[in-house]
Amino acid sequence: MTSRLKSYKRKRLGLATVIAFCSLCFLIGFYSSALLSQNVPGVRPRLRMLEMVKNGEVEEEEEASSMPHGVTGDESVGSIPFQVLSWKPRALYFPNFATAEQCQAIIERAKVNLKPSALALRQGETAExxxxxxxxxxxFVSASEESTGALEFVEKKIARATMIPRTxxxxAFNILRYELGQKYDSHYDVFNPAEYGPQTSQRIASFLLYLSDVEEGGETMFPFENGANMGDGYDYKQCMGLKVKPRKGDGLLFYSVFxxxxxxQTSLHGSCPVTKGEKWVATKWIRDQKQE
Structure with missing residues (x-):
């Protein structure tokens, strides 16, 4: 009986020794790896270029290294944040496209030559x-006629945003002021040959740079957005559909052709009446052919 008890104790002691030895080896390995890792040079994360906000969460895109460029290319990678407002028509919104100082410089240049806005008349229409x-x-003010360089900056940035050359x-930019109650009924920027006669080139896109905030009203509207309201009963004076509120320095790009x-046909657009404040906007029309 005594010998059996001694044998049992020796077995328990041996098992405890093995467990203790294994635990000691684990601890030694763990702390050794931690100490060694302190001497390894840290790996720096890659730079991030563009932050995308989706469903309230920020997503980041990794920065791409710049490539060798051609004679007319850019030296480095750039990004211009935008939001797709609509696919029918193709309308994109560009926040903070220009600075407040640039917007004010454009206004100051334009305000000395303001005249009542005119229309391109369709066949059979008159001014009356x-x-x-x-x-x-x-x-109308071209980039070369604006001394601060604000319009030139905007023109170059529009070319990059649209991927259509400045040429x-x-x-000239069409710089407009809308005072209280003033508006522009729904219309197309594109010239339909059936209504305006043969065209040597066509307006394919329009870029609107909002030069001021508007307290109330003055939205850019797209009443036919996604095919809505396209029946015969649509009132072209009505402010409805997709509405884009002007904010100083922001841009709006939309395409008039596929x-x-x-x-x-969904690129029909207009300017809702200003009901409080004043609206300033600079418009750049882009054509399908090089302009002289």
Whole structure:
């Protein structure tokens, strides 16, 4: 009986020794690896280029290294944040496209030459029959006529945003002021040959740079967005559909034609009446052919 008890104790002691030895080896290995890792140079994370906000969460895209570029290319990778507002029509919103100082410089240059805004008349229309359609005042100013460089900066940035060369933009910006109650009824920027006659080139896109905030009203509207309201009963004076509120320095790009060159009927747009405050906007029209 005594010998059996001694044998049992020896077995328990041996098992405890094995467990203790294994635990000691684990601890030694763990702390050794931790100490060794302190001497390994840290791996720096790659830089991040663009933050995307989706469903309230920030997503980051990794920065791409710049590539060798051609004669007319850019030296480095750049990004211009934007939001797709609509696919029908293709409308994109660009926050903080220009600074407040640049916007004010453009306003100061334009305000000395303002005249009542005119219309491109369709076949059969007259100035009398279209009176009241467009009630803003405006002027045309090219980048070369603006001394601070603000318009040149904006023009170059529009080319990058649209991926259409500056040479395809109409030479001058149309800078407009909408005062209380002033508006522009729904219309197309594209010139339908059936209504305006043969065209040597066509407006394919429009870029609006909002130069001021508007307290109330003055939204850019797309009443036919996603095919809505396209029946015969639509009132072109009505402010409805997708509405984009002007904010100083922000940009709005929309395309008037499809990639195949046919007119996008959903690109109908207008400017809602200003009900409080004042609206300033600079418009750059972009053509399908190089402009002289």
């Amino acid at each position: 029959s279209t009176q009241g359609t467009r009630t803003s005042s405006g002027t 395809h933009g109409e030479v 990639p195949n060159g046919t007119i996008d």
